[in-house]
Amino acid sequence: MAMRTASLKDHTDHLAKAVTFVSVVRAGSLAAAAKQLSVGKSTLSEQLTALEDALGARLLERTSRGLKLTQEGQVFYEGALRCLGAWEEAWAGASEQQGAATGTLRVTAPVGFEYLLAGVLQELSESHPDLRYELSFDDRPLDLVGDGYDLGLRMGAQAASSLSAKKLGECAEVFVASRALPDSVQALERAEWVCHSAFRNAYRNARRVSGEPVALPAPRVRALANTTEGVL
Missing domain, CATH: 3.40.190.10 (Periplasmic binding protein-like II)
Structure with a gap:
């Protein structure tokens, strides 16, 4: 068998022909491989001939029982299987890594x-x-x-930012008082508030009472805390 060297471009050009060769060997005949690959039998034959010409070696022999690998064909077939196996492993590994967080x-x-x-x-x-x-x-x-x-993760309205943000849910607000509940919005102005320092100004955001928008008065803050537990 004559020794030939090939450039990377040549190997790339012949990769598809090598896949065809492996498919033919696995199928056992050109007709069966052509059916599996949905291509013409003559197309496969041309690709195999081109591959043999590039290698300078005969890979397959036609017999009455079908196709038979030559000695050179057996060597090339085993090498092609290793190459394709490594390719499939690399592909699968990269795909798995894409979905894995580390x-x-x-x-x-x-x-x-x-x-x-x-x-x-x-x-x-x-x-x-x-x-x-x-x-x-x-x-x-x-x-x-x-x-x-x-x-x-943050609660309440956030300042404008170039960061990506997504609303995850809502938190219900409950009015808690040690005395009687206020009977009007104006009564809130006389109430003493315990506020979260991060949301002190948020309590003045517009609310709705009976469907009508109402602006709350500035709270009379009796105490501030910087944690939710501190407020409670």
Whole structure:
């Protein structure tokens, strides 16, 4: 068998012909391979001839029982199988890696979200066993990018930002008082408030009473706390 060298471009050009060759050997005949590949029998024959010419070796012999590998054909077939197997493994590995999360996920969330995140992180851990977590619970406004966070959970209206944001749900507001509940919006002005420092001004956001928009008066803040637990 004559020795020939080929450039990378040549190998690329002949890869499809090598796949055809493997398909023919597996099928046992040109007719069967042509049916499996949905191409003409003459097309397969031309590709095999071109491959043999490029190699300078005869790969297949036609017999009364079908096709038979030559010695050179057997060597090439085994090498082609290894090559295609490595290709399939590389493809599968890259595809799996694309869907797998690895490394450390840094998350910041308001104080009190520990219990809400527990179930979510448990489910995420089962789906991505190589993922690690670094959690920070803080009610202060943070610079997610500057502080190196991958994900931030926050409540209430957020300032305009170039970051991507998605609404996850809603939190119900409940009025809690040690005295009698106020009977009017004006009565709220006389009430003493315990406010979350991060949302002190948010309490003045417009509300609706009986379907009508109502602007709440500025609260008389008796105490401020920087955590939800502190407010409660």
